Amino acid sequence: MTVQVRTVDAGSADDAAMAARLFEDIAKMSPDTEGVSRPAYSEIETKVLKYLEDFAVENGLEVWYDACCNANFCLPGDRDAEGVVVVGSHADSVPAGGNFDGLAGIVAGLVCLVRARRSGAALARPVHVLAMRGEESAWFGPCYIGSKALTGTLSEADLAACHSGDGRPLSDHMADVGVPVERLRAGEPMIDLSRIEAYIELHIEQGPVLIGKDLPAAVVSGIRGNIRHRTIRCVGEAGHSGAVPRAFRRDSVLAMADLLTRLDEHWVTILAKGNDLVLTCGMVGTDPDKHAMSRIPDEVSFSLDMRSLSPTTLDEMRKLLASEIRQVERDRKVRFELDREMRVEPALCDPDLVARLTRAMESAAQEGFVMPSGAGHDAAVFAGAGIPTAMVFVRNRNGSHNPHEAMELDDFMAATEIIYQFLTGAS
Template identity: 75%
Template structure:
């Protein structure tokens, strides 16, 4: 027999207090000088999963770990379901990051389960909440590591990528916590994606659109793909800053600047044509040990991140990048090394799931709104593996990947309401 439902105000107050407690407790587990840091495949990440495990067990949920050492949660009666809906996201963060990116999606899934457990309800289909490791690229370079390992799509160069701090390989860090690295290296999936009915992910919005439109939550239409170079190096020739005339210089910094300006101009042209593109160079550095204000550096390194919803645009930008590099190398007498290229294809959200989320918005009293995702998410990996996938965005001030993330709990619960309503009626 179902439990008597509590008044809405009481349920909302319980949910608000629970969400605030979970976010605050995890923040206290993972503080940094500013913001939080939960490195991928680290002890801090493991401690975060253990905390969520303890909370879930205290609420009477089933908890277990998969071959990727990710935590899973469900209603006890759905633990061994043959087919199920996955509600997932990641628990790692970037260095000096915000507390909500990734974690909000896991907490949202847990609250949906806890609501159902407290009220004695079942979902339309069994639901497994997946708390994943290793989504952020900040630690090793590759992104979506955890979900790629689950789907058997983590490439050899990615598993050999080195940690930005200790220089050890991703494979070594995975082995430390018990992942089956031989299976991962062989491309063997760590889960049977054919058992997944759908993959749903709640995430904070990483841009200003929902803030500008004064909308608490939205469905996502698609996720930008990307081409990334973690470290492009431009090699030139060192010299004295006051003694080498312009005509004799082989300045790698100016060559890099020339390249970025050309790419920026092409970006504007592409946008004016109505196509989708964003470009970022988030790391730029000369070697402080050997370079100085009075010295022309002999090399400079920088990252490049190109994103678009169209694979053709990504292909065009790769070709443009290489063409511009050749011209600059000739004109400025420098040499570029692109290093390893990492690519993730754009992913469209499943139209049926998006329509279902729109209907769930109507059901909970929100005007339906659908928008694209500029950032990348694990949902893109599941979609590429053939799993119908969709996302819910929650309004969030000040972007993400920084300590100033400012998601309001009431907005978060508006997103949870959409997710919960969808799971209750999913066909």
């Protein structure tokens, strides 16, 4: 996968070339039939972290691995600093995904460290760059696994979640790479959170706002929380497609469609009231061993993802989901079975950090622009742990979680410049 390059207008040409090489080398290490795949807690993810380790050592940085087997980087002498600013993101990707989701945040942090070391610039505070494992939910179901493990908030249910491919639990995969799972079960934070003065994450935007605004970067004001079900089953009754009248049908697919239509109508109402909500059903399927064109489906499974910046709206959607399920069950004579609810609370970015990053944008001769994040990020977990948190978005065409991510190098360098200005105290 090649980084799209126009003219680099922020940062040095050397920094841009270094970033491009990192992106391209890592893409070559993790190819899929389309795009890239870096499964959480896999050999590929380990290989990527080792590559980043070698790069950091070659450029005079200190490197170490924390108890969760994430890679950490800093300038010489800053590893044991009493208080640090952490710049981080995740190294894994979704299956057949894009190369920049997560990785861009790690590369940005490394570019800042190498630039400071090369130029002799003083950072305002010691900086640790964190390359985390396991953020994407595609592999096990739970999201933010790596950051929840670090903060001591990974639940037993999370650890028991099974891999989408081999069916083994997350706990086994984490143990395979050397994570002390029993400490996670005890709810023990795996790093000293009191040392983290701020957590900053650069990430590609996963929507079209910056494209529409024609801006290379933005500061993030907050991160949507979510309520998610990986698998909801609707159970009805099979029958012949031509022989069973509507009144006698217990069609699971039409029942699912009815439920989703009702939720969509609530979505419209909530938006009309000025509240924030997005709703997605990303996986749908009947039993491939039984489904047929001439068969009324007796069972369908689907996922549900409801997100909002408001905890109250999430609570309201949970109640509406339960109410509408009861109604559809009565109307269509079916049964819904929900798996364990996965919830992450919305997170507001620290107002002082948002203001300082906005000033850093202006120091970098960019228009100060602040926007919310519709997608979730590890930053939400650090914010939930009481750590002042902020984010910077990079313009990116074609969305994310697909192989067609199109972040341009000059935009990446512009966003990285914001963080560098912040870290050197210009803001």
